[in-house]
Amino acid sequence: MFQKLLIANRGEIAVRIIRACRDLGISPVVVYSTADRQALHVQLADEAYFIGEAPAAESYLVGEKIIAAAQQSGAEAIHPGYGFLSEREWFARAVEDAGLTFVGPSPYSIALMGSKTNAREAALKAGAPIVPGTANKLADTAEAWQTAVEVGYPVMLKAAAGGGGKGMRIVRSAEEMKSAFETASAEAQAAFGDPSVYIEKYIERPRHIEIQIVADKHGNTIHLGERECSIQRRHQKVIEECPSPLNDSVLRAKMGEAAVNIAQAAHYYSVGTIEFLVDVQRNFYFLEMNTRLQVEHPVTELVTGIDLVQAQIRIAAGAVLTIKQEDVQMLGHAVECRVYAEDPEKNFLPSPGKITKLRTPSGPGVRDDSGVYEGWEVPLFYDPMISKLATYGATREEAINRMQRALREYYVGGIRTTIPFFQEVLDDADFRSGEIDTGFIARYFERKAALPKAAVSPELSNEEIAAVMVAAYDFARQQPAAATTQAVSKWKAAGRSAAFTNR
Amino acid sequence: MKLLLHLNGKALSADFTNAEGQAVLTSESTRHAAYFSEPQPGFFTVILAGKVYTCALEKLPNGATEVMVNGQRIPVTIQDPKRLSHNAAAAGQAGGRAVLTSPMPGKIVRVLCAAGDEVTEGQGLVVIEAMKMQNEVQAPKAGKVVELKVTAGQTVNAGEILAVVE
Numbered sequence: 001m002f003q004k005l006l007i008a009n010r011g012e013i014a015v016r017i018i019r020a021c022r023d024l025g026i027s028p029v030v031v032y033s034t035a036d037r038q039a040l041h042v043q044l045a046d047e048a049y050f051i052g053e054a055p056a057a058e059s060y061l062v063g064e065k066i067i068a069a070a071q072q073s074g075a076e077a078i079h080p081g082y083g084f085l086s087e088r089e090w091f092a093r094a095v096e097d098a099g100l101t102f103v104g105p106s107p108y109s110i111a112l113m114g115s116k117t118n119a120r121e122a123a124l125k126a127g128a129p130i131v132p133g134t135a136n137k138l139a140d141t142a143e144a145w146q147t148a149v150e151v152g153y154p155v156m157l158k159a160a161a162g163g164g165g166k167g168m169r170i171v172r173s174a175e176e177m178k179s180a181f182e183t184a185s186a187e188a189q190a191a192f193g194d195p196s197v198y199i200e201k202y203i204e205r206p207r208h209i210e211i212q213i214v215a216d217k218h219g220n221t222i223h224l225g226e227r228e229c230s231i232q233r234r235h236q237k238v239i240e241e242c243p244s245p246l247n248d249s250v251l252r253a254k255m256g257e258a259a260v261n262i263a264q265a266a267h268y269y270s271v272g273t274i275e276f277l278v279d280v281q282r283n284f285y286f287l288e289m290n291t292r293l294q295v296e297h298p299v300t301e302l303v304t305g306i307d308l309v310q311a312q313i314r315i316a317a318g319a320v321l322t323i324k325q326e327d328v329q330m331l332g333h334a335v336e337c338r339v340y341a342e343d344p345e346k347n348f349l350p351s352p353g354k355i356t357k358l359r360t361p362s363g364p365g366v367r368d369d370s371g372v373y374e375g376w377e378v379p380l381f382y383d384p385m386i387s388k389l390a391t392y393g394a395t396r397e398e399a400i401n402r403m404q405r406a407l408r409e410y411y412v413g414g415i416r417t418t419i420p421f422f423q424e425v426l427d428d429a430d431f432r433s434g435e436i437d438t439g440f441i442a443r444y445f446e447r448k449a450a451l452p453k454a455a456v457s458p459e460l461s462n463e464e465i466a467a468v469m470v471a472a473y474d475f476a477r478q479q480p481a482a483a484t485t486q487a488v489s490k491w492k493a494a495g496r497s498a499a500f501t502n503r
Numbered sequence: 504m505k506l507l508l509h510l511n512g513k514a515l516s517a518d519f520t521n522a523e524g525q526a527v528l529t530s531e532s533t534r535h536a537a538y539f540s541e542p543q544p545g546f547f548t549v550i551l552a553g554k555v556y557t558c559a560l561e562k563l564p565n566g567a568t569e570v571m572v573n574g575q576r577i578p579v580t581i582q583d584p585k586r587l588s589h590n591a592a593a594a595g596q597a598g599g600r601a602v603l604t605s606p607m608p609g610k611i612v613r614v615l616c617a618a619g620d621e622v623t624e625g626q627g628l629v630v631i632e633a634m635k636m637q638n639e640v641q642a643p644k645a646g647k648v649v650e651l652k653v654t655a656g657q658t659v660n661a662g663e664i665l666a667v668v669e
Contacts, residue, residue: 341634345576349607350634353661357545357559380608384634408574411559413545423574456512464577465535466549466556467570468508469526471579472519473539473547474560474568476504479583 001317002026002077005103006070007041009081010060012371012387013293014041017079020309029073031066033059035379040371047073054381060084063091067098077101077316083383086292087114103316105270105291112266113289123286126265128258131277131285133200144181145174147199154204157181159188160196167191170202203285205437206277208232209244210290211259212300213272214311220321221263223256224304225330227296230436231425233348238418238441239425241335242299245396245434248282255284262289271297271312295338298367298390302334333399336390337407339370341378343416352380357413361406365392365399368406378415386417396434400426509580516584565662601643603666605659609633618651622668629653629665642668 006029007017014030018041021028030045035054042048049069052059059065061084070078078095080086086104089111095102104110113119123130132151137160138144148155148171157180159167167188169180181197189195208229215221228244229237243252259274266289273294275287297308306323315321342348358374370387372378378386391406393399407423425431428444460468508515508530517530526539526549538550547558561569569578613630616622627639628648650667653659 343607346606349638350609350636352608352633356561359546380610380633382634384636411546411571413559413561413571420574420576458513460513460515460530460533460535462551462554463556463572463575464510464513465528465551466537466547466558466572467510467577467579468517468530469519469521469528469537469539469549470547470558470560470570471508471568471581472504472506472517472528473521473526473541475506475581475583476519476521479504 002075002101002313004029004046004073004075005077005079005313006031006066006073006075007045007079007081008060008066009079009084009086010036010039010041010371011382012369012385013081013083013295015044015371016369017081017309018044020307020313023307024310024313026313029070029075031060031069033381035381038376040373040376049073054379056084056381063088063094067094067100070095070100071098075100077103077313079103079313080292082292082295087290089114101316103270103313105268105272109266109268110291113268113272113291116288119289120286122265123262126258126261128262128286129284131200131203131287134198137196137198138181141178141181144177144197144199148174148177151199151201154202156200156202157184157197158200159184159192159194160198161188161192161194167197203277203279205439206230206279207244207246207437208237208275208287209246209255209278209284210273210275210294211255212294212297212308213259213263213268213274214306214308214315214321215263215269215272216315216321217269217318218320221260221268222321222323222325222328223259224300224306224308224328225252226255227294227299228436229296230438231431231440232438233441237296238338238340239335239422240296240299241333241396241399242303243330243333245436246278246282251278251282251284258284258286262286270315271308295385295388296336298369298388299334299336302367302390302392303330303332304328305331332392332394333396334390334392335396335399335403336388337403337422338385338418339387339389339410339412339422340418341384341386341415342418344418344421345416348418350380350384351416352378352384353415354378355412355414357411359409359411361389361409363405363409365402366406367391368410386412397432400432505584507582507584510577564660599646599669601646601668602664603628603640603643603668605631605661605663605665606638606640607631607633608661609638609659611653611655611657611659611665612637614651614653614655615639616648616651616666618648620648622646622648628668631659640665644668 004027005021007014018028027046029047030041031049031051032042033054051065085091089107092102093107120130154172157169167184169184171177171180184197185195209226211226212224226244227240227242229240231239273290276284277287278284341351343351354377360368367390372386391399391402393402404426407419505518515530520527526537528535540548545560549556556572559571609631612632616628622642624645626642629640631638646668649669652664
């Protein structure tokens with residue numbers, strides 16, 4: 001095992017890895033930028049090395065500085081966390097060339113699974129289903145008709161040159177194809193300067209379900225079941241859970257086997273995640289592989305009892321997996337909410353700034369993986385996630401109830417966070433019943449917008465009375481010596497007292 | 504003390520007293536009594552007819568006050584009626600003049616207009632970036648950009664004036 005490990009990251013994930021290091025008896029070393037001099041990860045580490053200015057391009061993305069810090073400290077391994085350099089083949093290679101261990105997969109696996117086309121091919125070779133269609137550019141409407149019949153309606157036309165919804169059209173029948181093909185091409189031309197489009201099977205109301213993989217350097221690969229990550233906003237996951245509300249052991253076994261096959265085809269070791277889309281008939285299709293630790297790893301840890309960060313470090317050190325597939329047990333249910341410094345009332349605008357007050361939740365089944373503290377100024381240079389709040393329960397209902405309780409206990413002052421948004425979503429009937437897919441958040445906002453505006457009641461609610469009392473109390477104590485109302489002029493007082501005694 | 508209050512679209516006058524944890528708010532001839540305490544600086548417990556309301560007081564950089572009550576955010580504006588005259592004058596906005604302020608701290612990545620430009624309502628004027636996200640600040644009304652206070656590359660605080668449209 002390593003004596004010393006350098007963490008090439010910041011924020012809550014750096015703190016999470018520091019904790020895993022301590023649990024394994026490893027001395028944690030961190031790096032930091034100008035903006036992070038007072039960050040929590042620096043305070044919790046044994047050693048900290050300054051690597052540059054606040055913009056990530058001058059600090060957390062500069063591989064040479066990070067490797068130099070590792071060599072200076074005598075660390076034997078580098079953990080990249082997620083984001084930043086975690087999926088850069090050149091960095092993994094540079095770490096190994098420097099004689100250090102990269103806590104992650106091989107540069108080969110990162111490169112292979114990092115390319116969409118190569119990953120698709122690897123999945124196909126491993127016998128895993130992929131979204132039907134071709135990446136071939138369509139010549140004309142005739143070819144579009146023919147391909148659509150082969151793939152089966154409904155299909156999706158997608159711009160070959162881009163993404164972000166531009167040049168995308170759902171086509172449900174042959175009659176719709178001609179006009180859809182023309183508008184998609186025109187949009188693609190306008191947006192990307194290239195009119196080429198291709199066809200993919202359109203999956204209605206897909207769920208995003210992913211399988212956690214753990215593989216050692218000796219050819220042992222297992223999966224730790226699934227996570228449901230369908231609650232997404234702008235293609236960003238915001239609530240994850242384990243297991244999926246589908247909780248289908250047959251589907252889990254099938255997806256798990258496919259994921260293990262894909263990982264083995266990529267000669268993968270370390271922890272990793274295979275993402276799938278699942279349609280309403282419970283068919284699943286390979287989407288992509290994340291060759292790193294995943295943000296939502298705590299929900300799998302809570303349900304399987306396996307510490308994924310520790311496992312990842314042990315594997316990097318060459319350990320053989322001590323658990324077999326049949327030893328993996330999923331017990332209970334876990335939910336995670338990503339607490340972002342964003343204002344849900346202002347269309348999730350970033351809300352960096354000083355955390356003036358902080359109360360964090362605790363009690364049975366609550367885990368708060370945070371990277372901040374009261375008094376910390378959330379910098380505007382990095383990702384807005386300040387904490388991952390996870391709860392565990394015997395059932396999904398208990399896990400969700402506990403999440404609501406924890407969110408109620410959670411208070412972050414000075415900046416806006418997504419906590420109030422989660423409180424609303426967790427009350428939603430569709431979420432409660434597990435009827436979720438990747439379109440959930442969009443539909444949720446449509447429903448909310450369609451609600452009639454509540455009329456302003458002339459009566460004060462109890463909440464409003466409490467708010468007014470607090471505001472009035474604060475207002476009163478700020479008045480200079482309460483000269484206006486409470487203090488009575490000494491002349492008047494003397495006069496009154498005289499009048500009283502003279503009576 | 505007597506106060507003028509604005510909250511959730513309501514305007515009311517009220518009288519507030521607090522003596523040894525017994526708070527009384529009288530508004531529109533209705534009297535509300537509560538046990539009132541500040542167990543930690545900025546955190547309050549208000550017990551109204553046995554019901555507990557956990558409150559956190561939040562002072563915004565622009566001077567506004569918000570109270571979070573059991574997870575519900577309630578902005579409250581308070582005025583001392585005796586000082587109302589000059590407060591009201593300060594609060595008044597010159598008609599036809601729209602001041603564009605930054606919705607968040609960040610860096611100006613692009614300025615899409617120049618002083619003197621005629622702009623339409625909703626037209627993007629400035630693009631601000633924070634936390635890897637870009638946001639376009641739009642003209643609140645049609646008119647002429649009479650003042651432009653920022654240039655690309657500069658950092659701004661929340662509430663800082665970006666431009667004035669008249």
